[in-house]
Amino acid sequence: MQDIDIKSIPRVEEITALHGAFAGTPVKDAETFNERMHSKNRVVASIEEAIRLSGLRDGMTVSFHHHFRNGDFIVNMVLDEIARLGIKNLTLAASSLTDIHEPLIGHIKNGVVTHIETSGLRGKLAEAISRGLMDFPVVFRSHGGRAAAIESGEVHIDVAFLGAPSCDPYGNANGYNRDEENSTSCGSLGYAKLDALMADKTVVITDHLVRFPNAPFGIPESNVDYVVKVDCIGDPKGIMSGATRYTKNPKELLIAKTTADVIEASGYFYDGFSMQMGSGGASLATARFLREKMIASNYRARFALGGITGQIVEMHEEGLIDKILDVQSFDLIAANSLKNNRFHQQIDASYYASYRNRGAAVNQLDFVVLSALEIDTDFNVNVLTGSDGVIRGAIGGHPDTAAGASLAVVVAPLTRGRIPSIVRRVNTIVTPGSVVDVVVTDQGVAVNPARPDVKEKLEAAGIPVTSIEKLRERCERIVGIPEPIKYKDRIVGISMYRDNTVIDLIRQIDEG
Amino acid sequence: MKLRRSMLFVPGNNPGMVRDAHIYGSDSIMFDLEDSVSINEKDSARFLVYSALTKLSYGSKELVVRINDLGSGLGIHDLEAVVRAQPDVIRLPKTESAKDVLECEAEIERIERAAGIPVGKTRMMAAIESALGVLNAKEIAFSSKRLIGIALGAEDYVTDLKTTRSDGTELFFARCMILNAARAAGIDALDTVYSDVNNEEGFLAEAELIHKLGFNGKSVINPRQIPPLHRVFTPRQKDLEKARAVIEASEEAERRGSGVVALNGKMIDKPVVARAHYLVQLAAAANRTPIEEV
Numbered sequence: 001m002q003d004i005d006i007k008s009i010p011r012v013e014e015i016t017a018l019h020g021a022f023a024g025t026p027v028k029d030a031e032t033f034n035e036r037m038h039s040k041n042r043v044v045a046s047i048e049e050a051i052r053l054s055g056l057r058d059g060m061t062v063s064f065h066h067h068f069r070n071g072d073f074i075v076n077m078v079l080d081e082i083a084r085l086g087i088k089n090l091t092l093a094a095s096s097l098t099d100i101h102e103p104l105i106g107h108i109k110n111g112v113v114t115h116i117e118t119s120g121l122r123g124k125l126a127e128a129i130s131r132g133l134m135d136f137p138v139v140f141r142s143h144g145g146r147a148a149a150i151e152s153g154e155v156h157i158d159v160a161f162l163g164a165p166s167c168d169p170y171g172n173a174n175g176y177n178r179d180e181e182n183s184t185s186c187g188s189l190g191y192a193k194l195d196a197l198m199a200d201k202t203v204v205i206t207d208h209l210v211r212f213p214n215a216p217f218g219i220p221e222s223n224v225d226y227v228v229k230v231d232c233i234g235d236p237k238g239i240m241s242g243a244t245r246y247t248k249n250p251k252e253l254l255i256a257k258t259t260a261d262v263i264e265a266s267g268y269f270y271d272g273f274s275m276q277m278g279s280g281g282a283s284l285a286t287a288r289f290l291r292e293k294m295i296a297s298n299y300r301a302r303f304a305l306g307g308i309t310g311q312i313v314e315m316h317e318e319g320l321i322d323k324i325l326d327v328q329s330f331d332l333i334a335a336n337s338l339k340n341n342r343f344h345q346q347i348d349a350s351y352y353a354s355y356r357n358r359g360a361a362v363n364q365l366d367f368v369v370l371s372a373l374e375i376d377t378d379f380n381v382n383v384l385t386g387s388d389g390v391i392r393g394a395i396g397g398h399p400d401t402a403a404g405a406s407l408a409v410v411v412a413p414l415t416r417g418r419i420p421s422i423v424r425r426v427n428t429i430v431t432p433g434s435v436v437d438v439v440v441t442d443q444g445v446a447v448n449p450a451r452p453d454v455k456e457k458l459e460a461a462g463i464p465v466t467s468i469e470k471l472r473e474r475c476e477r478i479v480g481i482p483e484p485i486k487y488k489d490r491i492v493g494i495s496m497y498r499d500n501t502v503i504d505l506i507r508q509i510d511e512g
Numbered sequence: 513m514k515l516r517r518s519m520l521f522v523p524g525n526n527p528g529m530v531r532d533a534h535i536y537g538s539d540s541i542m543f544d545l546e547d548s549v550s551i552n553e554k555d556s557a558r559f560l561v562y563s564a565l566t567k568l569s570y571g572s573k574e575l576v577v578r579i580n581d582l583g584s585g586l587g588i589h590d591l592e593a594v595v596r597a598q599p600d601v602i603r604l605p606k607t608e609s610a611k612d613v614l615e616c617e618a619e620i621e622r623i624e625r626a627a628g629i630p631v632g633k634t635r636m637m638a639a640i641e642s643a644l645g646v647l648n649a650k651e652i653a654f655s656s657k658r659l660i661g662i663a664l665g666a667e668d669y670v671t672d673l674k675t676t677r678s679d680g681t682e683l684f685f686a687r688c689m690i691l692n693a694a695r696a697a698g699i700d701a702l703d704t705v706y707s708d709v710n711n712e713e714g715f716l717a718e719a720e721l722i723h724k725l726g727f728n729g730k731s732v733i734n735p736r737q738i739p740p741l742h743r744v745f746t747p748r749q750k751d752l753e754k755a756r757a758v759i760e761a762s763e764e765a766e767r768r769g770s771g772v773v774a775l776n777g778k779m780i781d782k783p784v785v786a787r788a789h790y791l792v793q794l795a796a797a798a799n800r801t802p803i804e805e806v
């Protein structure tokens with residue numbers, strides 16, 4: 001080898017990434033690729049070891065995704081290990097939490113978790129928090145708001161623990177398994193992708209360790225530090241249903257039909273439109289009526305966004321929707337489509353909805369159909385707290401899609417049992433009325449006065465439009481005005497708008 | 513002419529359904545106090561329907577209450593409550609003779625007088641549900657001025673005939689009897705329910721059959737049956753155009769002060785003009801959205 005005098009290179013001190021003269025290579029690895037996969041990889045023996053290796057300490061932030069919904073074993077499994085290791089005072093930044101995460105109550109009581117960031121809470125955990133379980137209020141962020149906060153570094157994830165239905169020994173992870181048909185499946189890993197990218201350390205926890213490369217992948221190995229194989233990541237029944245069925249509830253069908261008529265008349269139904277359908281019977285069923293209209297008009301949608309269901313997949317497969325952008329798959333048909341359909345694209349939370357991202361897909365929506373627990377006469381929407389003031393829902397992408405879409409249609413039955421849906425003031429503002437354009441109920445359609453153009457179009461199409469005040473009056477005539485909910489002064493939750501400004505406060509309920 | 517394409521059955525003891533019955537766009541709503549209400553809920557259903565009729569508003573819907581038959585001992589209590597709530601129509605079940613109608617009418621009249629309601633304001637319809645009732649269809653149809661129509665109640669009828677519901681053959685005679693009796697008396701003929709809610713094809717076939725026979729409409733037990741039923745009753749464009757031409761010709765004749773209506777050189781009879789108005793009315797109703805301000 002030739003002697004190289006590094007110092008003889010002109011301006012050598014200005015050349016970066018120059019590590020001296022070549023000094024030979026280590027001994028070449030002669031194992032087969034297959035052997036190497038087993039001997040040199042990112043797999044660690046247990047969750048406990050992954051926690052130790054990640055350097056997790058008191059006061060840090062851990063993150064989780066909610067793609068396993070109510071079948072998720074990851075959060076409880078990991079927190080049990082963390083608690084055993086004696087680590088305390090953690091911030092838990094989950095993309096969402098639900099009924100199955102009830103054991104968190106114990107981890108909050110023993111000081112393992114002292115702060116929670118999430119899109120939503122349900123079940124016993126939500127009830128305990130509404131009753132003042134935590135000193136530090138829970139921060140509720142929309143999917144887009146969370147993505148923006150993580151991207152900007154304002155919410156800094158120290159360690160992300162991400163469950164995946166399949167992963168190879170280097171960390172290429174997927175929400176389904178290409179090697180086995182009958183394994184757990186959650187489809188898109190949209191909310192996990194950004195966590196993997198931004199966390200200091202990322203641990204993928206899987207029940208199916210598959211051969212390298214697990215491609216095409218949802219999470220690339222470059223964003224993963226450790227891989228743990230466990231027996232079970234979740235309960236498939238709770239993770240997703242086989243197929244989301246269309247509702248047979250006549251009232252939901254009526255709302256859906258009216259919603260489709262509203263969209264058709266609104267000016268945002270044309271050849272090449274874009275759409276998102278929220279979860280919930282009526283919003284999902286709207287797709288069915290739109291499908292009929294699309295066939296009749298010979299229209300195609302350029303893309304469908306969002307939580308994706310089998311209905312959207314069927315429309316894609318019959319050529320009515322060109323592309324699917326999928327941040328979260330709602331049923332097995334959607335998960336399988338993500339695996340098999342070329343133009344069914346997995347996207348991350350920032351791509352989906354971050355306000356910091358000019359190209360966010362929500363900004364390209366013509367219309368979105370969203371459900372609501374309550375809507376007030378200023379068109380503000382609540383999807384987070386129930387009529388008893390208890391937290392029982394999730395912000396999800398509600399404010400992101402409402403703000404991004406040119407036409408945000410919010411659907412709700414006028415009353416649910418004895419509970420009014422149209423009220424003077426919602427319990428908790430999640431989506432401000434300024435981004436809600438039309439409210440469709442079973443007993444009338446109201447258009448936000450800020451959108452006289454839409455009102456005019458609906459009326460021209462023969463759709464009777466009433467005012468939100470009239471809907472509220474009708475509501476009150478039927479079920480009366482409920483007594484106000486009693487709260488204490490203590491703040492238990494903060495409702496953040498998608499730009500991470502505080503839009504409302506949730507207080508401890510007063511049951512005294 | 514009042515459209516009665518669809519009459520939505522609503523169990524009188526179901527508050528949610530009673531409250532929302534008007535949103536589905538049926539022409540009539542029939543609150544049931546009879547077969548869909550179990551014996552231990554008869555009084556609560558009566559109270560619920562009374563309260564709904566007096567407190568809620570159902571827009572332009574025709575409101576019908578099906579009472580229990582007087583022979584059961586329950587019917588009189590039903591009448592005492594609901595006549596005071598002033599529905600449009602009282603539906604009498606299991607009608608077998610003119611006498612059944614007249615007995616009920618007498619009670620209604622007594623309650624109207626007691627409650628200060630104009631006598632005759634409460635209209636009636638009679639459901640025929642037995643072989644004897646079918647044979648007496650004519651005397652039933654002619655029995656009272658209050659009658660707006662007679663209806664077939666098929667479930668009890670096929671049991672009485674010792675058969676079951678199938679493709680409609682078993683109901684053919686009853687349907688023709690009821691239809692002819694109604695038309696002779698100048699009132700409406702209304703068909704029975706189709707209870708297999710998930711069999712959309714079967715429902716549609718039955719709806720088409722009774723439409724062809726000449727019935728004004730049909731009872732429905734699920735709101736999902738209303739849109740397909742209304743589609744069956746929507747006139748074809750060709751028939752509609754002809755109807756409009758007939759109406760124009762009759763208006764033209766009126767302007768001229770002539771009693772003779774002619775179109776394309778042909779004389780047109782009065783019933784044809786009436787039929788034309790009915791078709792135009794059906795077409796207008798088909799285009800209306802179910803949502804109305806109430």
